[in-house]
Amino acid sequence: MKTSEINFSKLDKPVPPPPLVVAVLHMRFAPNPKNLTNEIVMISCLTQNSYALDKIAPNPPFQSDFCVFTTPQHTVMPPDIYKTLSNFKRTKVQKMDSEKALLNFFINQYQNLDPDLIVGHDLQGYQFSVLADRLYTHNIKNFSKLSRIRRTSLHHKIDKVLFTGRLVCDIKISAKESIKSRAYDLGTLCQTVLNFKENQRLDLEPEDVPKMFNNSENILKLIVLTMSDATYILRMLYNLNIIPLALQITNIAGNVMSRTLTGGRSERNEFLLLHAFTEKGYIVPEKTPKKSNDEKQKNSKRKPAYSGGLVLDPKVGFYDKLILLMDFNSLYPSIIQEYNICFTTLTVDSSEENILPDKTLPVGILPTEIRKLVESRREVKKLMKSIDKKSDSYMQYNIRQMALKLTANSMYGCLGFSNSRFYARSLAALVTLKGREILTNTRDLVQKMCFEVVYGDTDSIMINTNIVDFDEVNKIGNKIKQEVNKLYQQVELDIDGVFKYLLLLKKKKYAAVTITKLDDGKLKVEKEYKGLDIVRRDWSQIACEAGKIILDQILSDKSTDERIENIHNYLRKIKTDFETSKIPLSMLVITKQLTKDPKSYNDKNSLPHVQVALRYNQKLGGHFRSGDTVPYVICDDGSNKPATQRAYHLDELKSSESLKIDVKYYLSQQIHPVVSRICDPIEGTDAFQIADCLGLDTTSFKKPVIRNENISELVAKPEIKFKNVEPFVFECYDCKQKVYVNSPFNGNILFLEKCSNCDVRPIDYLPYIENRLSSTIKKYISKYYLNVMICEDPACDNETSRLPAKFAGKYPVCTLCKGGIMYKKYSESDLYFQISYFRHIFDPSQSSKKITMSDQIEEGYQSLREIVEKYLNHSAYSVVNLTELFSGFLIRDSQQPHMIFSSFQEMDEEEDEET
DNA sequence: TTTCCCGTCCCTCATG
DNA sequence: CATGAGGGACGGG
Known part of the structure; x- marks a missing residue:
């Protein structure tokens, strides 16, 4: 490659290029x-x-x-x-x-x-x-x-x-x-x-x-x-294919290849625009060195400069009918072309008003450049179709079309990049504004066509077709495509795929089984995970794998019962694997990236990866720097410190006698949250049962459910006497003394107005009382769930939570004295009356006494009643069978002694559907 | 030394 | 004790 080595006399003949x-x-x-x-x-x-x-x-x-x-x-x-x-x-x-x-x-x-x-x-x-x-x-x-x-x-x-x-x-x-x-x-x-x-x-x-x-x-x-x-x-x-791709990108953007390889996306874009503007005789903006104003916001997450893409509210749930996924092909580049958005067609501050360029204006530089990119890509893709997929040139074409797509797509991003030479906040804002408009319009149109839109993000929509015929779904897709595309010149909607199953959890979090038709007419299914914990690197691999296996059960063709059974069995197996140290250490590693130099974090103590990095860098040869990912495991080091301060590098664990894996942390903070989030919309299991399978303390996994629900009249006016009930007890926030509430009035005083021991008004710390109430009720529910049975014979005194095998008619026979019948120690009716009692004491207006309440106090009572009613309302099953309740207790045919609160899960789902 | 914004989740801390 | 703000990480599009 040295100039001196080139023999100029041979230049008239073809000279082979010098080897690289x-x-x-x-x-x-x-x-x-x-x-x-x-x-x-x-x-x-x-x-x-x-x-x-x-x-x-x-x-x-x-x-x-x-x-x-x-x-x-x-x-x-x-x-x-x-x-x-x-x-x-x-x-x-x-x-x-x-x-x-x-x-x-x-x-x-x-x-x-x-x-x-x-x-x-x-x-x-x-x-x-x-x-x-x-x-x-x-x-x-x-x-x-x-x-x-x-x-x-x-x-x-x-x-x-x-x-x-x-x-x-x-x-x-x-x-x-x-x-x-x-x-x-x-x-x-x-x-x-x-x-x-x-x-x-x-x-x-x-x-x-x-x-x-x-x-x-x-x-x-x-x-x-x-x-x-x-x-x-x-x-x-x-x-x-690093070098060929970098070469293509460099060819397209016209920058320097060594800079393409060192990263930095915006520079490529800058060069592309520099060439384009210079060619047309424009004077390009000066490259501004750096704004010292932004110094403080450099590292910390500054707030967004303009609003971006729209995310539709997902209709959470599991879908087993075919879902149609449609999206706009490169939406933002298309919008720039569609509306002729350019430096040359718009003034700086025209974005807020949603002003579009005049239709008569000539096509701007930006749309022209994008058009070139898009058209080249179309050409390349056409060429690819006629070529053997295994050939070298196919590969190279493929790389080129990728580079073209990357460049076109990064164009928008660079408009919004504040350090870019071609920074144009208003143009970027206009592009996203149009994007949001297009997505909402599309959703409305699809809904007008009587299809159910279950989700959509920026440039896509998911449609529940409610049918199972693959070809039929594609017909629907084509129909929608036609209707939508009538509205635009450049922007184009297309079918992106069909889901056989879809588990939609949250915005940007879902899993699906895609179904595609192969050339031979056969259907192929593939799994796709988006945004879930199991695709994130900051969860341990064991948590990811557990989540994946459970998810695969949900997305399988098995029956509901079998799925739940498998899930629970797997969780129990994980638990024993942990207890018997069968999980390889590498599965327990959590990795987190350092976004800045470990020394420059403000609160180093609360960030496990920073602590590990700092400690490791103290050692010989340690070199964790900004951008590196730090692997660590959470250990039991004998201290009581929070888990975040018990993170250790694998090497530290291996070379230490005293460090042990914190099994409880992994079960409760890794496996449990990942699995229960996945199972959230699934009937037949919940956070409580998952915790149970993992051998965790289940009480902490019952979530408070506080919603405004109407109450059935039957429950509202129960003419019942309260015996064997306990008062509501809480500790005063101020004097720490116990306050007992056992009737609507304490003399003539409402308990929310004054503490029985000091002058503080309980209404002022209502949320605490609400919480106490929820947990108190849940305590009673747990008591009921314990399912303890006692023998009717006082002399026998047998207590068990196992259902005896032998029955006398409807009633189980005592396993100890073999003669007596066994009853629930804490029965459905006990529970029912206890909760009803709470409703009673929180309802002063039901009493014959006339009393005036301030709005605040009334709202306080109202709120407490709503909590109680939530629980009562969900126990409708038992309430309907009031007579059964009074008759004592019962074992229903072919059922385990059942819980009256089994309908919580269903209620949660109904609420979600309403919104 | 950096393409954007949107959203979820974890953790800590100040505040009621 | 609950709640919300704020820092941090990470993935979706």
């Missing part, structure tokens, strides 16, 4: 215990020739490779090292006497290789800065030979420009842009990108490196590991 030299650079560091800096002990390099950037593809064997190493300070090279090194036939392995010699050797090798593209993992900000630091420390004069520019001043900041003139591809950065992974360290990427098994690649932290120099065998191992890593890096480069 691709070089993987991978280094090993050992920490210096004295000053905690890293020293370089090994550099490996693997090179391969290629003839064009868009044809960089795997075709081993590799051109050449070398590995050079030296021993860490205060370590002696094993004497038999030369013999060992002779094992390497293909790889040139060199031993150096010092780090300085190693660096010089490396520079010389690089100068000869003259690589065009340098590939590595975590180069920017880690490997390069260590390298720069060592070059500086040893004052290596010819450091600039690493680059293609002559430099003389060697300073600390040199790492940014160390390889100027060569493309640098850091696969950590590139992977972040192109794939989603739990973490982006080399080991994790090997699993995500190369499908490696858990321990297929051995990970060595810098602190482990010095040990490897104990004997020549380990040195050999270290060399092999390092060279292997280099091959993994190269394979990932190929697998992710």
Whole structure:
């Protein structure tokens, strides 16, 4: 590639392009215990020739490779090292006497290789800065030979420009842009990108490196590991098609390729627009350096500058009829074209008024550029159809169409980016405004066509067709598509898919089974999870897996009973697996990303990942920085601290005798919330039962249900005598004395107006009383659920919660004395009267006494009654059978002694439907 | 040293 | 004790 090598006399004949030299650079560091800096002990390099950037593809064997190493300070090279090194036939392995010699050797090798593209993992900000630091420390004069520019001043900041003139591809950065992974360290990427098994690649932290120099065998191992890593890096480069994609993006945007590889989306866009505007003779806006005003809002989440996409309220539930998913193809780019939204057609402040450009104006620059992108993409996709899917050019076309789509879609984002040269808040706001309009209009239209819209987000709607015929659903989809598309020129609705099952939990949280028709007419089903905890990296893998297995039950073709049965059984199994330590540690790891340097967090104590990172960075070779994902587990360390302060790195757990996994945390804070959120709309199970299966304290999982419900007249006026009931008791918020409420009036005083022991008005802390009331009622319900039975014979005194097998007619026979009949110790009627009693004491107006109440007091009573009535109303089943209630208690045929409050779940669902 | 906004969830802390 | 605000993380589109 050097100019001097080109033979100008041959330029009239076709000259083959010079080969591009691709070089993987991978280094090993050992920490210096004295000053905690890293020293370089090994550099490996693997090179391969290629003839064009868009044809960089795997075709081993590799051109050449070398590995050079030296021993860490205060370590002696094993004497038999030369013999060992002779094992390497293909790889040139060199031993150096010092780090300085190693660096010089490396520079010389690089100068000869003259690589065009340098590939590595975590180069920017880690490997390069260590390298720069060592070059500086040893004052290596010819450091600039690493680059293609002559430099003389060697300073600390040199790492940014160390390889100027060569493309640098850091696969950590590139992977972040192109794939989603739990973490982006080399080991994790090997699993995500190369499908490696858990321990297929051995990970060595810098602190482990010095040990490897104990004997020549380990040195050999270290060399092999390092060279292997280099091959993994190269394979990932190929697998992710990083270079061809970057090349396409660069071609489209017209920026500098090295900058495409270093990330930074807005710059690409900036160049595209710069070219477009300059071409048309416009003077582009000045690049403003930086606003110091925004300084304080830099890190903390500033509030949005304008409103964005609309999210329709989901109709929560499980759907087993076909759901039609429709969405607008690239909505925002289409809107820009549809309404001719551009710098050239609109004034700065025209967004608030929803003013559109005049129809007579010429097409603006922005819409034109987008149009070009969209049309090119259409062309490329057309070309792809006529080509073998396995061929090379198909691949390349596919990459190009991806790049075109990415560029078109990022156009809008850059309008709203406050640091962009082409920042245009009003244009961005107008685009989203039109987006919201279009989505609402579409929803209304679909509803007018008598279809049920169950959800929609920004550019999509889900329609419950209520039918099960796949072809029929597609017909409906086409009909809707036709109607909607009549309204627009550019904006276009299309069928995106059909769901066989849909579990819709919340906005942006759902799971579905998609169904597609293959070419041979067969139907294929696939699962899709969106936004659920199980797709998030900040939950432990065991919680994700549990959630997934439970979800798969719900989304299966099995019967309801079988599904519930399987779910509960699985949960019980998880519990025993935990108790018997059968869960692999790696399943328990929680990973969280550092969004800033660990030191610059304000409340370090409450953030587990920050604590772990800080502690780890104290150690040798620890290097968690902004952007890294920190893995940790929650341990029982004998302390009483909150779970957030008991997070430890896996290494800390392994090397400690006293640390143990906090099983209870994982069951109650990981498995339980994930599973119960998934099961929320499912009948037959609930948070309580899930907690029960996991062996957790169930009382804490009953949620307070406080809603305004009408009460049946039957319950409103029960002419019943209250015996064997207990008063309502709470502690005064102020004097801490117990207050007993056992009638509507305490003398002539309403209990909400004055505490019985001091002067504070209980009405002033009503929410507390409401809560006490809820939990008191729930305490009684729990008591009922205990299902304790006693023998009628006072002499027998048998108590059990197990239903005897033997019955005398309707009644169970005592298992102890074999003669007496068993009754519930706390029966349905006991419970019913207890709760009714509460209603009675919270209703002074029912009394014959005349009393005037302030609005506040009246509302207070009203609120308390509503809580009580909520529970009473849900017990309608028993209320209807009042006679049965009075008759004592009963075992219904073919049923377990049943709970009168079984209908809570159903009530919750009815409420949701109303909204 | 950064494309946007929307929404859920966890945790802590101040306030009633 | 309940509640809401605020910081943080992360995924959807």
